Amino acid sequence: MRICVVGAGAIGGFLGTRLALDRGNSVAALARGTTLVALRDHGWRLRQNGELLNAPAASASDDARDLGAQDLVILTLKAQALPALAPLLTPLLSPDTIVLPAMNGVPWWFGSGIAPLDGRPLESVDPAGAIAAAIPVSCVVGCVVHASASVSEPGVTRHRMGRGLIIGEPGGGDSARVARLGELLARAGFEVSCSARIRYDIWYKLWGNMTMNPVSALTGATTDRLLDDELVRTFCAGAMREAAAVGARIGCEVLESADDRQAVTRKLGVFKTSMLQDAEASRTLELDALVGAVREIGQRVGVATPMIDAIFGLTRLYGRVRGLYPLDGAR
Numbered sequence: 001m002r003i004c005v006v007g008a009g010a011i012g013g014f015l016g017t018r019l020a021l022d023r024g025n026s027v028a029a030l031a032r033g034t035t036l037v038a039l040r041d042h043g044w045r046l047r048q049n050g051e052l053l054n055a056p057a058a059s060a061s062d063d064a065r066d067l068g069a070q071d072l073v074i075l076t077l078k079a080q081a082l083p084a085l086a087p088l089l090t091p092l093l094s095p096d097t098i099v100l101p102a103m104n105g106v107p108w109w110f111g112s113g114i115a116p117l118d119g120r121p122l123e124s125v126d127p128a129g130a131i132a133a134a135i136p137v138s139c140v141v142g143c144v145v146h147a148s149a150s151v152s153e154p155g156v157t158r159h160r161m162g163r164g165l166i167i168g169e170p171g172g173g174d175s176a177r178v179a180r181l182g183e184l185l186a187r188a189g190f191e192v193s194c195s196a197r198i199r200y201d202i203w204y205k206l207w208g209n210m211t212m213n214p215v216s217a218l219t220g221a222t223t224d225r226l227l228d229d230e231l232v233r234t235f236c237a238g239a240m241r242e243a244a245a246v247g248a249r250i251g252c253e254v255l256e257s258a259d260d261r262q263a264v265t266r267k268l269g270v271f272k273t274s275m276l277q278d279a280e281a282s283r284t285l286e287l288d289a290l291v292g293a294v295r296e297i298g299q300r301v302g303v304a305t306p307m308i309d310a311i312f313g314l315t316r317l318y319g320r321v322r323g324l325y326p327l328d329g330a331r
Contacts, residue, residue, distance in 0.1 A: 001184065002058075004070040004092055006030045006085075007077030008039060010149040011102055013157030015074055017046035018188040020055035025184075028067050029060040030092075036060055038155025047152060048159040069094040072181070075101040078278075079289035082108070083127055086134040098181060099139045100167070104274065105206055105289025106297075109137045110199065113171050114250050116301045124292035141178055142198035143167050144205050148271070163191045168198030203252035207243050208261050210290050210308075211236035213275035214315040217285065224270045227262055237262065239307040243294050249301040278324070285319045287312065 001024070005016040008031040020027040020043070029039050038045075039060040046053045061067055070092050075082065082103075093099070101107050108126035111117035121129035146164030149157050165185055169175050173196050182192045195201050212223050215236060219226070226232050237258035244254045275285055291312045298305040319325025 001071040002026050003072045004028045004067055005074045008035055010151050010157055012076035014149045014159055017044035017053055017055055020044045022188045026058040028058040030064055032062040034154035036062055045156045064089055064091040070097055073099045078286050079103055079105055079125055080284055083130045086131040097139055098141050099135055100141050100143050102143045102145050104286055106293035109140050109170055112137045116250055122293050122296055124288040124296045137170055140170050141167055142170050144201045165190045166193045166195050166201045168195035172196055200252045203247050207254055211239050213273045213290055214311050216273040216276040217279040218318055222270050222272055227266050242305045242308050246298045246303045285324045287315055
C-alpha cells in the first residue's frame with residue numbers, strides 16, 4: 001500500500017516504522033524541520049524493547065504535492081494543527097483513499113450523523129468547518145490509539161507501552177475496508193480491534209483522560225499524585241460524571257463509574273500525561289479536542305458542565321499566559 005503519515009512525531013513514528021517494516025508497504029511522511037531532515041537522512045527509526053528498528057522512508061517532504069495520492073493517510077499531528085493544515089492535504093487524497101486520524105480527543109467528524117448535534121461542525125475542533133470541507137467524512141475510518149511513545153530525538157521514537165488500535169466506520173457497523181485495514185495493521189504488529197461503535201470507543205477513551213491531561217498540566221503532577229490527592233480526585237470524578245451525562249445524550253453512554261476508571265488509570269503507574277509533556281516543552285496545548293469539545297457538545301445537547309467549564313477556563317488561561325493557547329476568540 002501507498003501510505004503517508006502526516007505528523008511524524010511520537011505516535012506517527014511508532015506507526016510509520018512498524019508499517020514500513022512490512023515490505024509490502026511504501027510509507028512516506030509529511031513532516032517539517034529537524035524531523036524532516038532526520039527522515040530523509042535515516043528513514044523511520046523506532047526504539048523498542050532495547051532495539052533500534054530502522055526502515056527506509058519511501059519519501060519525506062513538507063509539501064503534500066511532492067508525495068501524491070495515497071491509499072492510506074494516517075493523521076498523527078496535534079488536533080489544534082489540523083484546521084490550518086487540512087486544506088493542504090488534498091494532493092494526498094483520491095476517492096478511494098482512507099484517512100485514519102490517530103489523534104487524541106474528539107475528532108472533527110464526530111458530530112456527523114448525530115441528530116442532537118445537527119450535523120454542524122464542532123467549532124472547538126473544526127472552526128468554520130475547514131477540515132470537513134477538505135477531508136470528506138466518507139474517506140474517514142475512526143481510530144483510537146492505546147499506546148505510549150515519545151520522541152527521544154528528531155526522527156527517533158521511543159515506544160513505552162501498548163500496541164492497541166481500535167478502528168471502525170464513523171457511522172458504525174462493519175465494512176470490508178475496515179476489515180482490510182485491520183489486517184494490514186495486524187501484519188505490522190499492532191493489536192487491532194475492529195469496532196462497530198467507534199464513536200463510543202473515542203468517547204470512552206476521552207472520558208478517561210479529559211481530566212488527567214489538563215489538571216496535570218496545571219499542577220505539574222504525574223497521574224499518581226493527582227489520584228493520591230483526595231480533593232483533586234473527587235473534583236476530576238465530578239467532571240467525568242458530567243461527561244458521562246453528555247455522552248448519554250449522543251449515544252455514547254458510559255456504564256462504569258468514575259472511581260472504576262480512575263482505578264484503571266492508577267494501574268498504569270507513574271507517568272506524565274501528553275499535555276503535561278507539551279506544557280513542559282512549551283508546545284501548544286491540545287485543550288480544545290480534549291475538553292473544549294466536550295463542553296461544546298454539552299451546550300448543544302442541554303447538559304450543564306460547570307466542572308468541565310472550570311477545567312477548560314483555568315487551563316485556557318494557563319496556556320494563554322504562557323503563549324501555549326491562542327489569545328484570540330472565545331474558544
